[in-house]
Amino acid sequence: MTDDVRDPRPVLRLEGIVKTFPGVRALDGVALSVLAGEVHALMGENGAGKSTLMKVLGGLHQPDEGTIYIAERPVKMTSPMHAKAEGVVFIHQELSLADELTVAENIFLGALPRKSLGRVDWARLYGDTDRILSRLNVGFDAKTRVGDLSIANQQMVEIARALTVDPRAVIFDEPTASLTDAEKVVLFEVIADLQARGVGVIYISHRMEEIFRITDRITVLRDGQYRGTLNTAETNEEEVTQLMIGRSLDLSRNASHHELGEIALEVRGLSCGKLFHDVDFHVRRGEVLGFYGLVGAGRTEIAETLFGLREPSAGEILLNGESVRIASPQDAIARGISLVPEDRKGQGLVLGMNCRDNMTLPQVGALRSGPFVSGGAEVEIFDKYHKKLDIRTPGWRQTVGNLSGGNQQKIVIGKWLSMHPEVLIVDEPTRGIDVGSKSEIHNLIRDLAAQGYAVIVISSEMPEVLHVSDRIVAMFSGQVMRTFTSEEVTEDSLIQAISGIEPGRAA
Amino acid sequence: MADMTRERIGGLLARQGILIAFVAFMIVFALANPRFIAVDNILGVVRSTAILGVIALGVTFVVIGGNLDLSVGSMMSFSTIVVLDLHDKIGPALAIPAMFALTLGLGAFIGFLVGYLKLNSLIVTLGMLSAIHGLTLTWSGGKNMDIADKEGTWFSVFGQGSVLGLPVPILIFALLAVVLSLLLSRTPFGRKVYAVGGNGTAAVFSGIPRARVVFLTYLVSSGCVAVAGLLQASRSLGSQNTVGQGLELEVLAAVILGGASLLGGSGTVFKTVIGVLILGFIQNGLLLMGLAFYVQYVVTWVIIVLAVWLDVAAKRGRLLSPIA
Known part of the structure; x- marks a missing residue:
């Protein structure tokens, strides 16, 4: 040199x-x-x-x-x-x-x-x-x-x-x-x-x-x-x-223009040891509720609690106005709560399995003809979401591990949509996903809300959370600091909230 | 260019190595000793591997589910001794279901420890290998177990009978292989076994009860051991306490040889059957060559190492690699 x-x-x-x-x-x-x-x-x-x-x-x-x-x-x-x-x-x-x-x-x-x-x-x-x-x-x-x-x-x-x-x-x-x-x-x-x-x-x-x-x-x-x-x-x-x-990307704000429905999920005073405490929020049908905060603020832990992976130490979960206890993921799924987890490869997919089998995994027990899994019913489900979500794969036989991150994420989303959930929780929907697939997934989340799903989106990316959410819950150190509507939220106020700075006191 | 050919041959060897080696081995042995491919010898091999094969079918479930079962040899000794002992005490019609219940009980215990308590399967089943051996000796008082009236019992039909000229053990092995193959490849339970072994966390996140699935794989495994114990007892109508000793390694060799990954999530019943047959023919070939039977203990180990090596080589596409 x-x-x-x-x-x-x-x-x-x-x-x-x-x-x-x-x-x-x-x-x-x-x-x-x-x-x-x-x-x-x-x-x-x-x-x-x-x-x-x-x-x-x-x-x-x-x-x-x-x-x-x-x-x-x-x-x-x-x-x-x-x-x-x-x-x-x-x-x-x-x-x-x-x-x-x-x-x-x-x-x-x-x-x-x-x-x-x-x-x-x-x-x-x-x-x-x-x-x-x-x-x-x-x-x-x-x-x-x-x-x-x-x-x-x-x-x-x-x-x-x-x-x-x-x-x-x-x-x-x-x-x-x-x-x-x-x-x-x-x-x-x-x-x-x-x-x-x-x-x-x-x-x-x-x-x-x-x-x-x-x-x-x-x-x-x-x-x-x-x-x-x-x-x-x-x-x-x-x-x-x-x-x-090959095209440009839209990251404008995007509040719902459709009418919101009933409250699908409400949480009152929910706590889980030191992970989060006294959390209140609700999400309506047709609404996207964003959760924003630093890593470790307790957002993922709330999602896991709602999905039956953690036991709450206090508080109440109401589904359609009815108080429920969710003891396991099976419970959550049966009650219509689905979770697209943050770690796609570790938690979302069995990488060595093919696309179809991954997508039908939560309902494989129900897709039977006689004692056997009905391959036809499975392919039908796969085809439906393959088309609907525009998943790019040569076919259902393709091993999921060979797909790109965006397409893998779509498989996970398809997996849960095929369960027709009441509440869809998406944790870090676009982590490690390229820009093109990112905007597709954002549009998809907006679409789902328009179709009447109650959607919770957890994200560490501010543009993302601003782009997809109708309301945003700002969390800091296991607590809800503030809930913003999409009209009132600003980047500054959001950053203050997730940094633990109380509103009004900040300059 | 020469490099590319080398890479390709390496890749082919890595993927199909076992099959290629097996075919080469069969040809060499058939040329050296034509008796090797005689019909009665082939039938003999299949028949003698039936017991090993039946156990391997069950262990395939455990391995695909991401665990190990090293207790199967010891457990087979237990079921053999128990059914022989009960045969004379309560009669064969009751002895058989009683033995099945006890053996499944052992499987359920292991399944509880590994599945629900999430203990390491290597440790649990290695410990059970020893514990069940102790249980067997306690049951028998350390003596060999023999049926008093060996001529007059219908009990010998499972190990010695034949239907349409085919030995019953072969038929039972084949029937069980078909049933378990369907269970693994076509039912929701089978799919869940693959999911749990492939990525247990993702399985849990998909609402699959991982603990129950693991528990059930051990139940399948012990059920197969009970069948094998029945075949063994019925064939010999008498047994030592150590009849299944060392079987766990041969079974593992057959399962891995068939291509099931020790990391879980891959393998099939059909491939395990192929693995069992390969192992059987290799052992038979060595005997025909005039080598003492204990040579096969060493050979079994060599086969395990070879199979594991080719398995990892296939995954990284080369025979040797600086990284795992």
């Missing part, structure tokens, strides 16, 4: 990359060129081929065609170790740290400095680690146990690990997914620092605001194809979205 960080030669160049899997052309002649000292965004819907491309770059997949150039030298990436040796380092969305070890041990895992007789040179280990950590400007030291760190700080440990090899290119995959605003600022400083050292940064994210804040260029993929590379300064969100999904 020369001293000139504006080196116009790419540190990394991918050309004509083709990768096919049985039945799918995942990458079809994709190109990507990252200059030294550049932050290069890689964008595209889920399923557009970003992850496959990064797996090719990381040596996990071998491309069928095309070449990878590192510093203009063609390289055949054979393994993740090889990629690392070439100075290509990945900061993954999912962290891969050993909780029980210290920060220093994690950072130098597999390469601990040694003294004679194979003894670990602890002094050097901690010294080296602290030197790297000081560059990152973090608030913990080398001897901290990783399990005691916040997610954001664990991510810093991953980054620190990347810095030990003096990388040519660093790939960030959705790095801000679980970071607070303050933590993001630190991350962006780290990225700027890498940039100043002439490292090429690939930044993968769905968040436009960040893309426009920190990147120099944007490469867009759609359906495994290269759609173009834009200079960030010369483009805007609309143009990028157009390239990604």
Whole structure:
């Protein structure tokens, strides 16, 4: 690397990359060129081929065609170790740290400095680690146990690990997914620092605001194809979205114009140990009730209580005006409460099962002809929601694990719609889902309300909650701070409410 | 180019390795000893694997449900001893249902511990292997159990009889395989077993009573063990306390060989039957080669390791990989 960080030669160049899997052309002649000292965004819907491309770059997949150039030298990436040796380092969305070890041990895992007789040179280990950590400007030291760190700080440990090899290119995959605003600022400083050292940064994210804040260029993929590379300064969100999904995205506010019905679900003084206390709210038929708050504010726990997964310690749940006790998910389902859980892969789907079987899972016991499951009835249900929700899959036999995030989410939503619930709870409806599917799911939620469903949407994304909700419950630390109507809510008042600042007292 | 071919061959080996190895093995053995593929030898193999096979059918449910059952060998010893003992005491017509009830009781106990109390199935069933052995010895007083009048009882029909020229054990194995295959692949219960083994949390979030499903898989497993105990007792009309010893590993080998993943959620009854037959033919082939029968203990282990290796290799598409 020369001293000139504006080196116009790419540190990394991918050309004509083709990768096919049985039945799918995942990458079809994709190109990507990252200059030294550049932050290069890689964008595209889920399923557009970003992850496959990064797996090719990381040596996990071998491309069928095309070449990878590192510093203009063609390289055949054979393994993740090889990629690392070439100075290509990945900061993954999912962290891969050993909780029980210290920060220093994690950072130098597999390469601990040694003294004679194979003894670990602890002094050097901690010294080296602290030197790297000081560059990152973090608030913990080398001897901290990783399990005691916040997610954001664990991510810093991953980054620190990347810095030990003096990388040519660093790939960030959705790095801000679980970071607070303050933590993001630190991350962006780290990225700027890498940039100043002439490292090429690939930044993968769905968040436009960040893309426009920190990147120099944007490469867009759609359906495994290269759609173009834009200079960030010369483009805007609309143009990028157009390239990604072939149309523009609407995120305006969207209160119901139809008449609301009776109260479907009401909760009075509901408490569950330390998780949440004295919660009151109600939701009417035809209404979308948003729950907004920080992670840990108790929103998911309320949903789980309503779905019979947790036992409330106090309070009352009324369904259609009648007080009910919900002891299990079976109870909840029988009473018409459905939950689309926040962790799609962990809680929503059996990834190894096919689309149809996943969709009919809650009612498989009822879909019988004689002692057997009626395959015909199942396919009928699948076909109905396949069409209705526009799920993109070759057919019901497709394993759910092979679908994109948006389509997986639609399978989960279809699963619960097919149960014809009275109340549909959707926890983080678009987490990890690309923009195109996101707006489809938002429209779907609005549609469901228009059809008379009572819908509860829990979300950590303010634009989302503002976009879909008729009313918004703001939660802080297990308590309902305030309930807003869509006319009166403002971003500022919402932020104050979820930060525990009482209305009126704030400036 | 050469690399791609290598990758492809690796992938093919990983996916179909067991079948390829089996076919190669059959050809080599048939060439070395033509008796190997004689009809009576083949029938003999199927017949001798019927007991193992019946148990493997039940264990398939447990494994697909995401658990293990290492107690089946010991449990079969128990049911064999019990039915032989009760045969002379209360007569075969009552002894058989009594043995079934007791064996299902053991299965229910394990199912309660693993399903409702959510205890680790490896620990629970390994412990039960030992505990049931103790129970068997207590029942028998440590003595071998024999039916007094071996000539005069109709009880021998299950293990020794034949219908239309086919041995009854084979018929029972085949019938049970069909019934359990339908249960697993076509009924709501079967679907729930796959869901619970594939992703237990998602199953719970879909309103499936995970604990009950796991409980029932152990009931199926112990029911199959009871059938196997009946076949064993009826065939020999007398037994040692350790007749089922070591069977749990052979059963596990057959189930894994059939392609059920030890992580749960995949496998079929049909594949398990194939696994049982492969194991049976390999053991038979080794005997025909003149190797002592105890060689098969080692071979069983080799087969388990090989099958598990090919299973993970198939998942990652290569035989060797630096990451799991």
